Amino acid sequence: MIVIRWIRAFVGFWIDFVVGDDWTVAATVLVALLATWGLTRAGLPVWWLLPAAATASTAVSLRRATEHARRPTPPP
């Protein structure tokens, strides 16, 4: 039981570390890394792609979080 709890805590830690509050940011980074790898192998200078994807996904995530915060809470 202790081992299972430990494994669950370990997996939970890494999911929280990687995914955090918004899984779309981590997913965008993963897609951007794959695209950068493929395009670099094709000989294209795509050093800008990863920082561009990272900043764009953070902006979209912040926009979504702000909209969520502004959404009116229904009266009790």
Added chain:
Amino acid sequence: MNVTVSVTTFLAAGIEVIEMVAIVVAVGGTRSWRAALVGAGAGLIVLMVLITALGTALRDVPLQPIRLVVGALLLVFGLQWVRKGVLRIAGQGWAVGQGEEHVDDGDVPPGRFDWTGFVLSFKGVSLEGLEIAVIVVAVGGAAGALGSAVIGAAAAVVVLAAVGAATYRLVARIPRRALQLFVGALLSSFGTFWAGQGVGVSWPGGESALLWLVGLYAAVGVVLLHFVRGWQIPAAPTGTPPMLGEVR
């Protein structure tokens, strides 16, 4: 002793040590000094075991996949901090949090060891340390002066770690929310740089690309903060919207 080899190794390793110390000080300042220092110590121990086990075979260690994994993890974590920092500053201002023991809202579990801080510090120290070891073996081995190369690298570690330790009080004076935003930018920059190298990117300017990446992410954070403050204007007639700093 070969002075040229020592100076060359000091300068080459110095760049890596600056990166290593920056991560440890940033993690210590924003999360937990204990976790940052234990993580750094664990990274150094793993490194010493690797150096002892591999010796000059270190030259053949493939750094690219290690950079990719460490870089990708640092990038996604750094972006989370940029996001959190922007939301908190937009909701509660820059100065809040100065002198606090912890960041807030469960980032650092009170009374428990901060494993996130440990992992960040451990990864930074072990990857940079591995690169320093490769530099020592490459420069020292090529010149037939391994001892001189070790002295140069060790001097870089001692001098720059002392500089890092001296900045502790300066870092502690920066408000936590501001520090979280800029440490997020710093971690994102290292992550982008290493992950990019891991997938074969040639950064314009080589190692100096780290400087413009830090500037880029910090500037993006400040610009996003401006936008988020604009988006934040309440439009809710039936209920009070939560503070932006409370948003997950």
